[in-house]
Amino acid sequence: MRILIAEDDPFSLSMLAAVLKRHGHEVVETVDGAAALAAMQAPGAPALAILDWMMPEMDGPEVVRRIRALPTDRPPYLIMLTCRIAKSDIIAGLEAGANEYLAKPFDAGELTARVDVGRQMVEMQAAKAEINGLRQRLSMSEQDERRRIAASLHDCTVQDLVAIQLNLNRAFKMLGDTQPAVREILGDCAALAESNAGELRSLAYDLHAPWLQHGGLLSGIQEYARQFSIRTGISVSFDAPPAIPRLLEMNEIALYRVMQESLMNVHRHSGANRAWISISISNNRLHMEIRDGGGEAPDSFEPPPGSASGVGILSMHERMKAIGGSLQICRTPEGASSLAILPLAENK
Numbered sequence: 001m002r003i004l005i006a007e008d009d010p011f012s013l014s015m016l017a018a019v020l021k022r023h024g025h026e027v028v029e030t031v032d033g034a035a036a037l038a039a040m041q042a043p044g045a046p047a048l049a050i051l052d053w054m055m056p057e058m059d060g061p062e063v064v065r066r067i068r069a070l071p072t073d074r075p076p077y078l079i080m081l082t083c084r085i086a087k088s089d090i091i092a093g094l095e096a097g098a099n100e101y102l103a104k105p106f107d108a109g110e111l112t113a114r115v116d117v118g119r120q121m122v123e124m125q126a127a128k129a130e131i132n133g134l135r136q137r138l139s140m141s142e143q144d145e146r147r148r149i150a151a152s153l154h155d156c157t158v159q160d161l162v163a164i165q166l167n168l169n170r171a172f173k174m175l176g177d178t179q180p181a182v183r184e185i186l187g188d189c190a191a192l193a194e195s196n197a198g199e200l201r202s203l204a205y206d207l208h209a210p211w212l213q214h215g216g217l218l219s220g221i222q223e224y225a226r227q228f229s230i231r232t233g234i235s236v237s238f239d240a241p242p243a244i245p246r247l248l249e250m251n252e253i254a255l256y257r258v259m260q261e262s263l264m265n266v267h268r269h270s271g272a273n274r275a276w277i278s279i280s281i282s283n284n285r286l287h288m289e290i291r292d293g294g295g296e297a298p299d300s301f302e303p304p305p306g307s308a309s310g311v312g313i314l315s316m317h318e319r320m321k322a323i324g325g326s327l328q329i330c331r332t333p334e335g336a337s338s339l340a341i342l343p344l345a346e347n348k
Ligand SMILES: Nc1ncnc2c1ncn2[C@@H]1O[C@H](COP(=O)(O)OP(=O)(O)OP(=O)(O)O)[C@@H](O)[C@H]1O
Pocket: 265, 266, 268, 269, 270, 292, 294, 297, 298, 300, 301, 302, 303, 304, 309, 310, 311, 312, 313, 314, 335, 336
């Protein structure tokens, strides 16, 4: 592994470098804080750094603080190695963002064991970042797929059904007052074609989420809730600030899908005739809650045993996790509540 050493004492630096090289590590040597910070920002920067406290240009805790302020999904493992071993120093070093604090003079065995712990942490962070990247790609390709299916349903299947309906109506008229049995069959078929075209049109809208794409999250949710109310008879109140910052597309999609699935659950499981959606931003986090007034909600939100369904809540959790957020589902005095929380700093 590539390891950075920041140490202004040449003797300590060469001892440290020798121990690490003996254990197969590649060492980047720096002798002041500013050079250490620059090396940790360079492309292909070391994933682990061992930093002295007192150094020219910038002290160790300041270097640690600045490294921690850099945006990354693979934070490096930082070890402070110093002769300042008062409890207050150790606390200050760890609070600055160091993962580990070691006293000088170091013991080679302990140091390499701590470096090994650091290597494992770095590998875990890398695996987590990779899984998150895959989740995000999956979510985007799922959205692309949904849009393709929606476009095909809307542009081909629905148009064909409308054409069939028009043809059936023409045939119906051509029969005039004759053949009442045939006219009845044609009338039934035309009505079926019409209702299927309507169903498919709303399915295409749900899959495509055009309001989300054009107007952003708030207008997307508001419009979906309006249509949901019309379709189900459940009145939905929507409470949100007049505007919120535009989020990354994948984040808006995830929140939108969580809202869709939550409302679908209200419709299918709660028996409620009222639901509330509220969106707010506080402490740099976006909160989206979907509540219903369905009365007594179950203790556990598990699908009935043996049921073939039950992926809705699981997939909501997955969606929120994939964008760095979380989801809590619980019962309330009035019914059930799904609360999605998304930290905004890195997601805007
Ligand atoms: N708003 C709600 N009110 C009451 N019960 C709910 C509510 N939402 C979910 N549940 C319960 O939680 C269970 C799990 O929900 P989940 O969305 O995971 O699966 P599902 O809706 O049964 O099936 P699927 O979403 O896969 O079509 C439901 O079967 C239901 O028993």
